[in-house]
Amino acid sequence: MIAIPIMLMVAWLFIIGGKRLRTISAASRQIKRNQDALKHLLFIEPFSELLERSRLYEYMALSLSSYHAKLVILRGIRWQLQQTKEQLGGAAGYGYAAMMGCAWLACAAGEPLLLAMGALLGLLLPVRQLLEAGKLIKQRKQEIILELPEMISKLMLLVGAGETALQAIGRCLEGKDTTQHPLYKEWNKVVYSLHNGESFSTAAEKFNRSCAVQEVSIFTTVLLLNYRRGGEHFVLALRELSYTLWEKRKAVARARGEEASSKLVFPLVGILLVLMVFVAAPAMLLMS
Template identity: 65%
Template structure:
């Protein structure tokens, strides 16, 4: 009985928030194969999941009530996405995640009703909550990975920069030549470094380019690096190299610490497959003895 009530209620709530316009657009897409083939999965998600729940969240001012979590989520997406990412796009991401969770809950509710299995309703609720919260967790995980990637590569770039400046290059020329042979679009540090170099080549001041580079990276170690650059880049030569060398020691130690932590994480992740293999081997060894005894 509970599954039946939940099934019809969930569908009714979605129909109410989807509205006549959304339902009409979905019907038109379903009416013809040519139209249906021309509509991408992202468009289906936008029309059937994101828009209805975005209207609902804005109607009840949920974003205003959760401005701190949404602000944190938006800042993480701002780091991960391209320039020009807006708060409206972050709201759509959150609404789409809620729509995915709601769709999973609705599907499990109908399966529970049709199969007369109440446990599926509980599973659907858990699955829906996980899907709704997944983008927030994923954004935090990706930001942490981005931070670690930058810290790992920064000491190498710093060493190259010191060598070039020590060989007689100016700081701006050394910044540009440090990227030679690097795949800029495949690493966040190289990408932000390249944008800073482009700003310098386009006539922007060194202070402006480095401040933007620091802001876009949003990593403490990069902030220390840019501060040292801004304080010493006019001096050049040995003074500049000595200032960077002191910073280099600290960055290499942090890189070693991250490498050790990653190795520990990898070893801990291997525990579960090894336990599974051990259980399978125990079954294979014990099964013949059990069958002979029976």
């Protein structure tokens, strides 16, 4: 059984290549201080090149483009295709390292089942990257839909109180988290662009593309059509949109509540089984 982990180790060294191994040994002190550089040399760069040489990226072009589009939404429009390939290569490298670690454990413990678990883990890690992006996109969309009606309501109040549309746009960020929440993070970019002299239409279009949510697209269209009018026309246009968005917010909140309740079913079933064992065990012992 020891032949399998040795073969995996030799194959890993071959994938890394002699040039990178010499680079690692020559700059070992600096690399120890920079763990990211070590991970890049051992896992990300060699496995990304391996996937490139094996033309696997070409065979999975549709999946790669879909995954890249999701990462562009999550990471920003400056995210490049090469970065997506490196991320997939890193996932493949970490999966290979997990498989190799399980192979050594299986050899040490004499348990072949660990080898099978390592192979399964090595395959699941890259696939997990693709599935995780879809979940993050869905979560991001829900967060935007939940917060958008509240922002529109604040915008209506400020404009109705006599402020101009551009002034109200800036004040909508007061007391909000502009670093973590996706809606206010993108809205902060709009305010920053306007302060730098960019036209409102250009900033709004960038906001629409960055959010990539249908409700935001409708909101952006309403803004572009009515922000110059201001006053009652602007407030009435936003109020009509607000009714629809509040209903969608309620639907998203209900969906989240149903998901949370369904997730609680499995722990409750487990607890019920444990209670049944505790209750039935004494009765079974007395009967015996």
